Amino acid sequence: MNAQFTAWVESVYHHQVHSETGQTPLERWNTGWDRIGAAPAIPSGDALTEAFLWSQVRTVTKTATVSLHGNSYQVEAALVGRKVELVFSPFDLEHIQVRYDGRCYGPALPQVITRHAHPKAKPETPEPEPAPSTGIAYLNLVTQAHHAGLADDPGIGFNALYSRLAGDGGGREQVPGQTSIEDFIDAPDHDDAHTEHRRHHGNDPTQEQQ
Known part of the structure; x- marks a missing residue:
């Protein structure tokens, strides 16, 4: 944020004409020093360090x-x-x-030497640059791609689950590969089919009981 503020001050603010002075802040600064015939003292690197x-x-x-x-x-x-x-x-x-x-x-x-820095000295850690805004909802794209991948999977019919969420919620939609309920209704009774099989091979369960 400090770097952004400095860039704005030096690139924009210093070069905009002030409504009261009729000068840009940079021109006003230079004019003031010219009027007194001096220049601002620039400290040396050693003086700043000290x-x-x-x-x-x-x-x-x-x-x-x-x-x-x-x-x-x-x-x-x-x-x-x-x-x-x-x-x-x-x-x-x-x-x-x-x-x-x-x-x-x-x-x-x-x-x-057991300590190399003062206990109250906190190093200045620069904040990471924010990621530029692209206008793209990244998480939404990931979710859509995930759902599309599940729909393309031939082994599991997850696409039917998502289609029901998107539909009107009314009809009976068949999951691909799922056995129909009609298959169980039309099929002969399991016990009857087993009895018929034993009779065919000479093992009549009714005769065994007699």
Whole structure:
């Protein structure tokens, strides 16, 4: 979102004439600096880095060491017993500058490093770019393709199930491959057919009972 806002400001807003000033914001900015005969000060990369560094105060031990969030560092022996300022990037606790009374005493030499970043430092994770809108209902297409695949399957008559959902719900629709109820009505009784078979082979169940 920040990238989109920056692009809009630099590409659109800065070049549109303002109704009150009669100038574009970019022209107004440049005109103001020309009027005072100066230019905006552009900070150097080092100055920007310095502006965003963190610092904490620690007392140097008798062994000329300081600790910071579980890490141990060696400093100048002349600083023993003094409160020094540790200046560092919150994302890199391996490189720390030691300062005392407005003077830099060089880097603190890491001895034991158990944490590489400040516990409150949260890395900036860019948001993923949103997928461009195509106007296509993707899930609907998947559903339709799924139903079409089931209808083309000769082994299972799922197409009849979906056709009833789409129909008026009134008629009796036959699922392909399904045995008709008429086949059972017109067929001879199972027990009668079995009795006739035994009589034909000389095994009359009625005679056996006698």
